[in-house]
Amino acid sequence: MSKQQTLNELAAAINGTQTEEGSVFTAELISGEVDVLQVVVEDREEFPIYVTLDDSQILCVTHLWKESEVKQGQRESLLDALLTMNVPMPLSSFSKVGDQYIIFGALASSSNIGDVSYEIEVLSDNTLEAIEAVAEFLN
Template sequence: MTDLNSLAEELAEKGRDLQQGTNFEVTPIPGDVAVFQILVEDQEELPLFLSGSDGQILCIAYLFRKHEVAPDSRDEMNEVMLAANVSMPLSSFALIDDQYVVFGALSAKASIEDVLHEIEVLSSNAIEAIDVLADYLL
């Protein structure tokens, strides 16, 4: 099991590195489990969240809440999400309580480069997802 704290520290350093393609900020969030907020530069409105569980690293982006979806089109949107899931690289759509999310799960043994790649892809996927699903939103 990777220590999420040291992973986050390493990530934070990478995020500050201007040589890197994408810059981002990593901040711990207080709570019962280790969660880190990742703010990608110029996409601060769509933060990513990094957390861990048994043998996994989870990267989650919150898209919108159920009530933001036009009630009549929810069924269709759900179907679109299911249909798009496999094609979307590294991320999947999911529902956490009343929040639609895209998330990626990595093995706890994943390298820092894997996690960096995951973050970049996830943030792009999240923005594109909202963009293409915007028609279903109120």
């Protein structure tokens, strides 16, 4: 199965899924050099989840904040907090791409659709909790 097919299938499976709180997932495929599936959770439109496939893994990424949003003099405390949270936080990890802080989860490319939707749900929860946890370091 091609990557695009798999992503399309994933989109179909995710579209309309509900969280426990009743928020609905919407998935949309964005074609490009690497196809990206954009998943939006209702009421959390500010933090879409981007899902990509390659040969070795399925990557779910959400953008958090930019370097410019970090309070002056608080960067070290922020990084310390993120590193410390990395392990206790279920399934997701923090990272940085350029000046963009991200939260992500990686799954084996053999994972089934149920695994992926669960990952997305947890990632979305973790996103809000993480921002809340480090809000004191952000502008």
